[in-house]
Amino acid sequence: MLAEIITIGDEILIGQIVDTNSAWMAKQLNSIGVSVKQITSVSDDETHILQALADAEKRAEIILITGGLGPTKDDITKKTLAKYFGMGFRRDEGALEMVTSIFKKYNRPLLDINMQQADVPDGCEVIVNRNGTAPCMWFEQNDKIFVSMPGVPYEMMYLVDDEILPRITSRFKLPSIVHKTILTANIGESFLAKEIEDIEDNLPAHIKLAYLPKLGQVRLRLSAKGENETNLKAEVDEYANQIIAKVKKFVVIDDDVPLEKAIIDIMKKQSLTLSTAESCTGGYIAHLITQHPGCSSVYWGGAVAYAYELKESILGVKESTLTKFGAVSEETVTEMAEGAVRQFKTDYSIAVSGIAGPDGGTEDKPVGTVWIAISSKNKTVAKVFNFSNKRIQNIERSAASALMMLLNLLREDQHNE
């Protein structure tokens, strides 16, 4: 079964927002055996939305649509859907009740345009949105299903999880789609491909292998589609094991998780604790780690030591070190890492100090110069990196490099035990 996703809104086409809804919906659809054929973003323009709907209807059986359902004049999705299906409008009692109760909850007067949120094309089925005033609308035409949802992520997420997916799974007999991801590090994409060439060449037609390189890591993804989930899983696992056996020393984890999550899991198994001491990454590493439920048994916390004063007071970096070598130096980052282990009483720490840019570089230390140190009770390793002049990327690349260094030290320590 094929699906398409259409996201509507000028803000996407002018790059004011990143469309994160599509990836989330695609993942959920995939998990129940529905393949997404295309994701299309179009502006709040009637002709173009009509065309996108017609194109999607030709290619897919299920079309999920988000956006353009607000109460204001720039939102035209509802009117356009009514036109597409040749429907008039009716006021939906359930939707009106929800709008009324939301305004009551926040003690706000109900305006005419809010009540109009409950007006829907008369041939659609309304699915009540418990988290907002725009109702979700389910249309059927020529055996195709169209679902229109608000673009607000958490409203859309509840609707998809609680309403849309259950309806799809109960109605259709869906195939199974099985993915298995192996996270590798310290090896380039092409070398990896060469190492596992024999395995790749012998994959059956219904199993695909993909390479996803990112920031010094490469994810290998095996994807299989078929009738019997148990058999597919066994088959995919078999090929995954062949690959793992072939490139064992580069494998971080055989799961589709970010590097920091793999590290947390490794440390949790060994009852190890971690803290952070961040300057130029400004809390980004802490944020990466704390996104993941259950991190608190490993990660105790840390400092975002932007100012000199905080590097001294929280982390115990010596004033003389800062004065003599500067904040971006091997000496400072080493003291930051060792200070974190000492002050926060953790087994390991990550410290980062660099010039994220775009300003603040010098001839000696241009923008993109980043010192990273990893400390354990026995040892501190420090390394300098020369990244680019783009701030956000420098932050991301610093974080990825720091996590890689931590992983490598953990492995080395484990090996030495």
Place this chain on the structure above:
Amino acid sequence: MLAEIITIGDEILIGQIVDTNSAWMAKQLNSIGVSVKQITSVSDDETHILQALADAEKRAEIILITGGLGPTKDDITKKTLAKYFGMGFRRDEGALEMVTSIFKKYNRPLLDINMQQADVPDGCEVIVNRNGTAPCMWFEQNDKIFVSMPGVPYEMMYLVDDEILPRITSRFKLPSIVHKTILTANIGESFLAKEIEDIEDNLPAHIKLAYLPKLGQVRLRLSAKGENETNLKAEVDEYANQIIAKVKKFVVIDDDVPLEKAIIDIMKKQSLTLSTAESCTGGYIAHLITQHPGCSSVYWGGAVAYAYELKESILGVKESTLTKFGAVSEETVTEMAEGAVRQFKTDYSIAVSGIAGPDGGTEDKPVGTVWIAISSKNKTVAKVFNFSNKRIQNIERSAASALMMLLNLLREDQHNE
């Protein structure tokens, strides 16, 4: 002039990655006067890519394509482009030189499949990619331009900024597109619309108004397209000023910046300093702030105090407070905020302590319970929120609410001076 963006890769269609490239490219194109008509994501499937290219060619003059240019077998964009344009292959000397030099730099042996990165469809112009081994390819057909770029964000970004945009601007006479965004807070979308109804109804046809609600904030965006940039700017500013005059007390800033950036700018003007004390947001607020260049004169840093021990040792929260009231309580979050102001010697602080979930809730304090405190030297305000059971959203909503509370306290303090 219209453009379309096509992003290629199964990883997008199965939701393994979020396509951030498109928004970035759309913004850059917009800035030089090119409107993006559609963004399309398709899988690594020849037939589908060919169809997407043909569809885009019908609608737009410029088609930017990213992804599918890696050296491994799953990447088929280059072959598919050659087929689309009916071209054979040639080895490009400039591209080969770049591949060779990159492998030399990292001291890695050059494999056959790496050299094949320099094979390109023979009718395209190669634009050397200085940051990776996949060359950028420029095709022209029927007065339409197609540019194929690698999907690795920082490789693509350099190519667009340094190569693609300059070529487009020097070749075409482009219209001006002017956007002006007004960030508002503490007012709902529909109330805002009612307040400025008269202004909206009198907008000329070439100026559009859009409402972008997100986490308690609403962005109003005026967009104008025309010949003369100076005139457009003046016109848009005039309408923006009318709107600002009408809803003054809800306006945070008349610029398209995130809330934290607006706050940094307000604090910088008043020479105020800020620190953070984060538990459940785990460094996310620090990260939001430190994304922005120049934040360091305002933001000194802070603590990510996940463990009880760190709440005590870094922030000076009393053990008895933690034991008696728990980490998620008015008492603890107040001590965290006041501890940050005291220990980090800043004018203001933000403190957050809550249960982000999905586990860890109790009957009294279910998942989504978050206490936030803002402290200045004179005053601490604390407030409890009841969010959802989704971890990432709880972190984001906590951060947005904390920033709103800080903004409101800053305004109150300014008013009282």
